[in-house]
Amino acid sequence: xxxxxxxxxxxxxxxxxxxxxxxxxxxxxxxxxxxxxxxxxxxxxxxxxxxxxxxxxxxxxxxxxxxxxxxxxxxxxxxxxxxxxxxxxxxxxxxxxxxxxxxxxxxxxxxxxxxxxxxxxxxxx
Numbered sequence: 001x002x003x004x005x006x007x008x009x010x011x012x013x014x015x016x017x018x019x020x021x022x023x024x025x026x027x028x029x030x031x032x033x034x035x036x037x038x039x040x041x042x043x044x045x046x047x048x049x050x051x052x053x054x055x056x057x058x059x060x061x062x063x064x065x066x067x068x069x070x071x072x073x074x075x076x077x078x079x080x081x082x083x084x085x086x087x088x089x090x091x092x093x094x095x096x097x098x099x100x101x102x103x104x105x106x107x108x109x110x111x112x113x114x115x116x117x118x119x120x121x122x123x124x125x
Contacts, residue, residue, distance in 0.1 A: 001077070002044065004058040009041040011060060018076040023068040032079060036062040083115060090118065101125055 009015075016034035024030050044059040066073060093099045104121040111117050 001060040002046070002057065004041075004060055005048075006058065007043070009058075009060065011039050011041040015039075017062050017064070018079060019064065020074040020076070021068065021071055022073070023071040032076070036064045038063040090120070093120075 011017075016039060017036040018032050019035045020032050021030075038061070040059075040061045042059060043056045046057040048055040048057060060077070064073075064075070090105065093103055094105055102122055102124065104123075106119050106121070107116045108119045109117050
């Protein structure tokens with residue numbers, strides 16, 4: 001992965017990449033896991049344009065050995081948080097008898113994809 005901007009990363013401290021295998025998810029009921037080896041995060045010498053001082057981009061590298069033939073495998077820098085996850089969390093807050101006393105949930109607008117863009121107001125009653 002190229003064009004990262006952070007000068008340091010937890011990958012330099014031993015953190016591993018997130019991996020999701022469709023076959024493993026079906027066969028073993030395992031979702032996102034950390035894995036890979038030969039993990040690196042370093043300055044790559046590609047210079048950022050328009051900067052007053054010299055600034056560089058960073059590269060994240062890793063090696064992964066595939067466990068299954070004809071599998072679809074996804075890699076992620078951090079745990080994915082989907083729109084479905086967001087709606088589930090908002091519904092939990094709205095349906096909680098204690099938390100819902102302090103939260104008002106309203107639709108601000110619709111996104112270009114037709115999803116509701118909601119606003120939460122958190123306040124005392």
